[in-house]
Amino acid sequence: MIWITDHRMPRGYVGGMMALVKYAAGSRRRLLCALLAALAVAPAARAAADPPPFSAAERVIIGAALGLGDHRFDLDDRALSRRVLDYARVEAGQRVRPSRVDSDWALAPPVRDLAAELAAARAAGRLDAWLAALAPPAPAYRALVAARGRYAMTVGVGGWPSVPGGPTLRLGDRDGGVTALRARLAAEGFGAGSGDLALFDTELEAALRAFQDVHGLEVDGVLGPATRAALNVTAAERLAQIDANLERWRWMPHAPPGDRLEVDTGGQEAVLYSGGAAVQRMRVIVGSPKHPTPMFSAQIEAVILNPPWNVPTSIARNELLPAEARRPGYLASMGIRWVDGRLQQRPGPKNSLGVIKFDVPNRFGVYLHDTPAKGLFAQPVRAFSHGCMRLQEPRALALNLLAPTGMSPEALDAGIAAGVTRRIGLAHRLPLYVVHWTVRVEPDGRVGFRPDIYGWDRKLAAALPKAATSPSQASVLPSRRAPV
Structure with a gap:
């Protein structure tokens, strides 16, 4: 020694x-x-x-x-x-x-x-x-810092009132729980009028719908179990969620490319940017809690029409082969066969990748693609895949990305209709950022929280205090632009 x-x-x-x-x-x-x-x-x-x-x-x-x-x-x-x-x-x-x-x-x-x-x-x-210059310059980050100050003040005075358990409440109901619901919504900026406090009126329904919308819930204006659970998340828990999102913002480049695609697995949304402006938004389906879609950056290199699906070994072993054993002929009915020692699904209307795939080389083996299961896009939380990202509008995205190559809508549709697998390289590779935001500040200043489907907010919140250099660093310190 x-x-x-x-x-x-x-x-x-x-x-x-x-x-x-x-x-x-x-x-x-x-x-x-x-x-x-x-x-x-x-x-x-x-x-x-x-x-x-x-x-x-x-x-x-x-x-x-x-x-x-x-x-x-x-x-x-x-x-x-x-x-x-x-x-x-x-x-x-x-x-x-x-x-x-x-x-x-x-x-x-x-x-x-x-x-x-x-x-x-x-x-x-x-x-x-x-x-x-230390902090991210993004307006969304600054808005979240300002929102953190408000939520910290709420925590400092004891948080907000809870909504007690009780029956499902909807328009026209009169119940003691309605008064508590009004108070809870108002505490987070969702004003619901000041008329008959015990009556579930149209103003309260509108406020509840607004809350449901920004929290990724089914927007029905009804106080059911899922909405009641979201309302009863404490202010301290929401503050920790904000801190986790602020930390993830600090991992992003301060000057992202003006042309890029961002996929948000927290909000299950994709946004295409051109010259720094959003030109296309769509819903996405992301990995399930058992198979989370990772956070990473990569480059989209090409659009593949009528792609075959090379079934991952884990899916073949754990799902498809057991299904074939239970129902002989199942694989054939899905157009799946053995090719070069692995299962492959031929191109077609039943193909799990749909008719368009976007080639994105990355170490995780996940990519962007179409899907035949269009109905799932209507769900408020869309976490159903094995890690890949299914796009609601793949054709529109393909046209946007291939526009510099001279691809027309008619030519794209003809290529799909031909049923032949075809790889079309992009004129310029497009940067892709797969991020995870579970908190977003709306234009009116109200804050929307999405379900922490992967438990990543809690995991990051638990890691930050351990890595802090002093007790004061367990949460976000004040910013010079938006003092907390």
Whole structure:
């Protein structure tokens, strides 16, 4: 065992040095590499632990960014440096590496040396600009930060009232539970009038419909079990859900390509952007809770007409072959046969991929495609696949993506009608981002929450405090643009 210490080294650096040397002790080559790596980071580590004194102007800038108020003058330079770096780790999404929490989380921000960035920003007189550029600039992120402030205030005063159990309530009913329903809706910004409080009137029905719509529920204006359950999620739980979504926003690129396709597995929606503007929206069907669609980025390379379906081994073993054993002839009735040692479904109206597939090479083996099961798009929660993303409007998307190649609607329809598998390359590969948003701020400022179908909000919320560098980092710190 070899130990190297230096009283001039900051405590964290010494610990890291010891860990490196302990790891390398069994090999001279590894020891040399470890020492060189440690020496390379020593200046930045020392600068973080013993920063140059902060000027009064810098303290004002930091106080405004971090919401410290007069407290900015109470902290010594080391403590203030730690607070700035804690804040930077949060806003820059550096507290956790997503794939270490869940292997299906393949979206992540680049690793950053924030201590070195802070030192450089101070030296260049750009501290204000550096702090301002840490957080995502997306308007949706800023709106969510502002919403977080409101929900934090609600939690601070004890949350909102619950809706007690009782019968299903609808238009025209008079019940004591109606009064509680009005109070609960109003607490989250869904005003329901102030007439006869115990009467379920048209205003209350409209407010309940609005709540159901933004929460991904069946919009029927009826207080049934699912709606009652959503209303009784506590304000603290909603705040944690907001924090999880804010963290995922920090994993996104600050300047995404203007031309891209985003698939949101939380809201089960796809949006095509051209020049930064949304030009097509559609519903999607995503992976079930047992087979979640991962978060990742990739490139759409081609459109495939009349694709065959090469059945994944797990689906063949666990579903199709047992079905064939129970009902001989089942596979043949579905157009499925053995090809080169694996099951394959021939192109046609019964094909599970429909008549259009979008070629998206990725390590997860999931892709975008049509589906013969159109009725499932009417469901409020659309999580039924084995991980792939089924599109409500694949033909319109194909026409949009193939427009630069000169593809006409007539030519596309003729290609489909021919029944022959055909791969049509895109003129330019299109970036794809598969994201997971379960909280969205509506244009009127009201916040909609989607069901956490994969349990990812809870999983991320549990991981963040463990990765936090101080107790204050267990939730989102204040933003300079929208103080909480």
